Amino acid sequence: MTATDPDPGPGLVYVYAAVRPGQGLGDTVRVLTGVAGAGVELLESVAEGATGAPAQDDAPAVAFAVSLVPARDFGEEALKERFEDLDWLADVARAHHAVVESLAACTGVLPLRLATVYRDRERARAALTARRDGLDARLALLAGQAEYGVKVYVSEAADDSGEDAVLRPAEDTRQPAGQGSGLSPGKACLRRRRAQHGLRETRQRKAAEVADRIAGVADGFALPRVRHPLQQGPLVAPGLGANVVNDAYLVPDESAEAFAAEVAAVTAEEGIRVEVTGPWAPYSFAMPPEQPSAPRAPRRTEPER
């Protein structure tokens, strides 16, 4: 059930991540600035049946890193609108990420999905307490590892003549017949298109080989992998070509350099780019989606290919 009140109060609790509380973490958190310019604090779980009391000594050590945020920006109605605003979304995403990165620099971190918001500290603390064991287990599973992104792009640009054929076929057909090669403009255009098509096919095949070699490198390290949807649309930087691989690997810290070096060594093919990003906090390995308690619209999942 969701809160229907569009203004549930003066402030809401925005949760960034579950973390391992530890020495020095409090000092780290105190100086952070989070979403909406808010300060960041730690919320500890509560002992069973003792609301407000500190966690029992034998309880798993998990805390939430949170900010108090304005309801006018993070209430349900506001979020629906704001999530359509890419500038706002980018600001929140970067602020969320900055907090997660700072936490990850000094302790184990399990990032939460963007914009997990509670009405107050007690509600957030109750949610933490209810999931403490699972969060604890996942933090343990991810300890000492970081996520790395590996993307493969295939250049869509060809040599000059090929590009010409793609960009200006209509113009070409208006030129006088017999120009240049002695072929009719239509046939010349067709020939260039075939050459272009062949080049594209060759690159796609090479890209598949590169992807296989990268997967082989990852297999050598026995790395868990998550496949993200291929990147497309207005946010993709121009000139990168078509994204054909967008994977995330979970890499033990001690293997990170060797893995990055081996992936980099795979990339000699002309027209194919491999990009490694990271280290990231283990966003892609944090959790399966929460199972809804009642039937809802089916979720799209990305199968292993």
Place this chain on the structure above:
Amino acid sequence: MNERTSGEPLAQRQVALIDLLDRLLSGGVVIAGDVVLSVAGVDLVRVSLRALVASVGTAGDPFAPLPLDAPGDDDGR
């Protein structure tokens, strides 16, 4: 762009927004919140953002599922 080039320290590169949204909108622990269950929880957001980002999906769990959801407390009440 956060391209890795030889010798460049990883931490000094600017993260590309699209890489960040891949992770923040389809990764991360999903716990039902009070306010955003029907928004960030997540179908509505994903649908509305897809036209813009075109890369938001739900990644499968690479590990066996863990019992994160306490019975009776998975709906944010």
